[in-house]
Amino acid sequence: MLPRLSFLGTGYLGATYAICFAELGYEVIGVDVDAGKIDTLNQGRVPFHEPGLDDLLRRNLAKGRLHFSTSYADAANKADVHFICVGTPQRPDGMSADLTYVEKAVTNLAPLLRRRALIVGKSTVPVGTAAWVEQLVAKLADPTLGVEVAWSPEFLQEGYAVEDVLRPNRIVAGVRSEWANETLAAAHKGVFDLAATEDRDVPLVITDFATAELVKVAANAFLATKISFINAMAEVCDLAGADVTQLARAIGYDPRIGNRFLQAGLGFGGGCLPKDIRAFQARAQELGAGEALRFLHEVDLVNTRRRGRVLILAAELLDRPVGPAGPDLSGTRVAVLGAAFKPNSDDVRDAPSLAAAAALAAAGAHVQVYDPQAMENARRAQPSLTYAPTMAAAVSGVALVVIATEWAEFRNADPAVLGELVAARRVIDGRNCLDPAQWARAGWTYRGMGRPPA
Template sequence: MTIPYPSSQAVPPLIPVTPPSGASRPRLCFLGTGYLGATYAICFAELGYEVVGFDVDEDKIHRLASGEVPFHEHGLPELLRRNLAAGRLRFTTDMAEVAEHGDVHFICVGTPQRADGMGADLSYVEAAVTSLAKQLTRKALVVGKSTVPVGTAEWVEQLVARQVDPALGVEVAWSPEFLQEGFAVEDVLRPNRIVVGVKSDWANSMLYAAHKGVFDLAATEDREVPVVVTDFATAELVKVAANAFLATKISFINAMAEVCEVAGGDVTQLARAIGYDPRIGNRFLQAGVGFGGGCLPKDIRAFQARAQELGAGEALRFLHEVDLINLRRRSRVVQVAAELLERPPGPAGPDLSGTRIAVLGATFKPNSDDVRDAPALSVAAMLDKAGAQVRVYDPQGMDNARLVQPDLGYVKTLTDAVTGADLVCVLTEWADFRHADPHALGELVSARKVIDGRNCLDPALWSQAGWTYRGMGRP
């Protein structure tokens, strides 16, 4: 297969390289074994690389080393256990072990929103890079994967330079990740593109060697993997630009849902119609309670903050409205609940005292246990604050939800959640909820009223079963 590296003279050419460790292929380290780092470490071991995963969290490292993935991701536990047994994968809290092993060190730590503003907290990046750099004794490539503000790669270079003997020739590169929770294994093994920001022929060639397993797998399946080789700033901007675009698309269709609600239109039909336009496409045009998770919300806020610092804040002002639309969809569920329960609005919002509401879903998306900035859990808390007796059920996210919202009521089954409920709110589109039998559920509830916060149910089927159905942006 022809490697699809760009042929522009501005792009460093590939050159034959021998990994500094002397191994036949680069030995890889992933610093930070949260969702990002653990997934990459496990999948690259599956591709045949010798991999070490590092974290300061001893419990997390113990669980991974014991064959337990500390989060829900389909297919990952089997790969973890297979590669631990094969000896290609190990986990450690010892940075000296990491420095001795690795030719390419991927920085995969979290970059949460700062407590004092919208910008990204880079303290975990700084700690990981500084700790690694102090231990390096030979040439290596330090590669950022975490989502960061533009300019971070240059800063990381400076951090490395302050800690490492220049004679070692340690270099820095940037290669953003594009994982989708629930599909992460496929996204690592069969990526739709690879982006690398490099400054030298050697860094470019080392990153190619570090991804050769991906290209070899693609060759066996007669696929090509597009690769964009670029500068630091562009590589850093790719991820936040992609997330900003996706967030904008989601908020756009939710804005159309607001219009449909007052105009009598059906946003699902609207989305279907405009989605046939190939310039628009139908992905991410599902109106509902909005986006959440550990990426989109904090990334668009950090992007705005960084643009403001660079004097380009006006260019991203629209992202503020994107954020507001997204948050507004959550409070809209509470308004619809009050309407269905015939509770008039009060000065502080609707009073839902004395009502029992089943909230189906706690994670920000199905096939995940991630409840970070989850709309479902946010809405559940709003309903609880309005006085309702809320019972939450989620197939995978219950333990994490309890940590975030410990005062909510949680139940063990879908049946427990809906029994005796005056209102059912479907807020995460798990298959268990989408395919639930409305006739059977109707025998359990106190009143057949449902809010379809994800527009994932069949309105006709539920209405025929005697339910009062309310979707988001649907008549």
């Protein structure tokens, strides 16, 4: 018999896991203190954009094996395995992760447990958190129940999260006992059964708490480093007259390097990578290993620096002066296509696209923003910007177009058609996702990130 599951926190992480595990056949309850979010989910609507998730939500609500509640008592009474899926944002007073929501989830649940249960962390946390949670549980839960803690980090990619839950490329389990190992395995049986029907393997790494916690932050740090490396190469290419896309292609053929995430552009953003690498640095400093991760500071700086590159390119294309305070783009109309930090998402947290749009506006430009999915979130994040209802409306009458998120709608746009709408055919390809030759043939002055002028 499959264990019953609860997911504590129904933001992007928790809601996605709850819905997908219901699809795998589990009886699932999602819990959140936000009553509005819970009502939205129970009505069959996902409060964020993730391809394919809405259909799975409605199907599993109808089947009766998925529901959402604001009651931790419901979770304690109905579930055998409880997954902590709350946010761990960067603290406002430093780079460390704020574990307030993790603590609240544990303190709300543990005293209510009336039978043996497994509490499993999925949130991205500093190393040492699992042991701290274990101490909290020991203090708050009935000691005769034998409640245990495990840690199994998530590896979701926004825009591909359904596939990442149903068909993960690995599962990591930090456990203390054989019972915890067996219980966590039962909680993932649906994943392994699906893999068996598709003749796939899902690698399983059984390890200790600290290693399980470090896997996620180490993976994010490596990914961030790879992205910032190619963006640093783009800076060199700009000065040397080289083409970073050809450079990336050439080094990507090396099997030791690989070609994924070697696309230069505005840099990474979102709710994970920026805050996770900062929290990792802060935790390493606390452990006395700050020197080992000093390079992540430069990774962060390279990433932040990329956003300002758009301003410099804009000034060059528009033949505007660059003074001590930066470029003066007063009176210029600019279209920024893209607000989400990546395509197939409506997430604008720490989005380079919105940061670039805001910087252009601060330099005096009149900026019109359009994104296929992230408009409402963008308006909340940057209310002073102007938002257009369509791509055509955004580019109409502008002197410069900036591609800031590599949505298919932008990648596949016809430059000849767009050329009839703009006041001047100038484009900055902030994601190096366009064909420079095609745009040049259509009469556009093209500038990419780390690419020669076309």
